[in-house]
Amino acid sequence: MFPQRIAVVGTGYVGLTTGACLASLGHDVTCADVDEAKVERLRHGRTDILEPGLADLLAGGLAAGRLRFLVDLAEAAGEAEAVFLCLPTPRGPAGAADLGVVESVVHELRRVVRPGAVLVCKSTVPVGTAARLTALVARDDVAVVSNPEFLREGTAVADFLGPDRIVVGADDPDAVERVAALYAGLGAPVVRTDARSAEMVKYAANCFLAMKLSYVNTLGELCERLGADLGAVTEGMGLDRRIGPGFLRPGPGWGGSCLPKDAAAMLRMATVADVDFGLLRAAVEANQRHRGRVVAKVRAAVGGRLAGVRIGVLGLAFKAGTSDLRDSPAIEVVRLLGLEGAEVVAHDPAVSPDLPGVVVVDDPYLVAKQAEAVVVLTEWPQFRAIDWALVAQAMTGRTVVDPRNHLDPEPLARAGLVWLGTGCGARGRAGCPAD
Structure with missing residues (x-):
């Protein structure tokens, strides 16, 4: 056949x-x-x-x-x-x-x-x-x-x-x-x-991954409060064959065309079936909270107020390697920054969307011009190759917020910039609140 x-x-x-x-x-x-x-x-x-x-x-x-x-x-x-x-x-x-x-x-x-x-x-x-x-x-x-x-x-x-x-x-x-x-x-x-089990497999897999991502993002917050290094923690976790290293990277929240939609559908199916899926519901709520937490980090980095402050954003697609903006956490973070009055200038290597109140530019260095802070929201490899000395010259501030821990902090430090990642510890306490 x-x-x-x-x-x-x-x-x-x-x-x-x-x-x-x-x-x-x-x-x-x-x-x-x-x-x-x-x-x-x-x-x-x-x-x-x-x-x-x-x-x-x-x-x-x-x-x-x-x-x-x-x-x-x-x-x-x-x-x-x-x-x-x-x-x-x-x-x-x-x-x-x-x-x-x-x-x-x-x-x-x-x-x-x-x-x-x-x-x-x-x-x-x-x-x-x-x-x-x-x-x-x-x-x-x-x-x-x-x-x-x-x-x-x-x-x-x-x-x-x-x-x-x-x-x-x-x-x-x-x-x-x-x-x-x-x-x-x-x-x-x-x-x-059978068909019902096959249909459930997709939701079960995606929702498990969503919960894993919410877990690691919340774990990053806890590491910051307690002075632990999230990178070391997730390395130690990922070597456990029962857990594995996948989906243990932090970020500005999970998104895209599948996970948010599938989590909502799974919760709806659970409600109709009279099953309390509180674990998944908590993961969804944690995801929304984490996007706001990224904005709070930016706000704190520029002195506690975003109104009228220029913020540079690197990355708009929901993940590197795509031009997909559907339910992108980067877009949500940009929206929240705008709601607080920030002047946002953004760049993405794959897409240049028309976003209300946002200036989208075709050069990553232009996002740094007179910016009080720069935020890295998509893990494009191109961003690791940026000349951070040039970025530092263009910025009025000195902070780069990196919720994905995508960048190597050393080149930023040499350029006189402060790296704020998710978690802290061996790579320095820059990602932690002041003691």
Whole structure:
């Protein structure tokens, strides 16, 4: 049964990566999207998504004739043996995932997919969605399978082609095997389960990571108060195989298109199921508090008042390696600075958004001009290579706030700047409040 004719509905981060990677595995892939302008750009090998390796896969798939793009859903999916749903599920009322787009597409697909086709849901959807879509399809000859994605922006291609695991869930064992076979050759463990469990895996994983990030950010605050070094603490923790080193880096809070939305959806599911998920709720609350704590550090660094004070900001994307601003903690910190009257000048290597009350510049050194403080909010490697002596000359203040502990404090110290990180200790007490 290999290779297969596959349709991918939706060409966002997940859909385009899924389509291009499946084509690279030898499948015949047709991607469908309602955005005619985007489809036309993709047909010519152009994508607006900043994702290492994706442009090369796109070009290779087009050149080999294994990847094409259409607007017509019926034409794209009509002969496909597997139809992947890679559609947005934004946060809806009370935090629940909005399935409007998914259900609308499935309603249309049920009339056009061939007998024996498998609908593969890669979108992050609440537990029970596969059963809901099965009822909506209302065809005994079409199976619905949950196959959640675990792609990180900035490493999505590598994550798809070198996954930690592949999760496939359905009530039909034959449909599970058919979808699992599409990934033959990747060599990853395959978790075969029921649809509800597969749907829960994605939320369970993301919410655990969110809690881990909130934990380390709060731990950083505690280290500052007690004089411990967060870097040493997390190194000692990460060497424990039960914990591991991943997601133990501090920052201005967690964000992006997945974690906040998925945490809200998980809390909503828990509420409906009458389960008190206080641990996750506390992680969400801690995340919001930590963004405010970054602003408090900046405020204290400039004398206790932000009104009329110029603040330089390095980084706006929610993480390095992407141009994604969705639920970016950097954007929230900038917003909070503006609410207190700060004059914000910002730079990001990948994106120049139009932000109310913010001057966005194309040169990182311009953010330092007459700035009382500079804040590093995204961990772009370019920021580590900045000439901090030039920054010091341009600034009127002397403080660089680095909630991600991204910078090496030594070059800043040589330039006469004060580094304020998260946690303190062996690297100096600059990140701690005065005794």
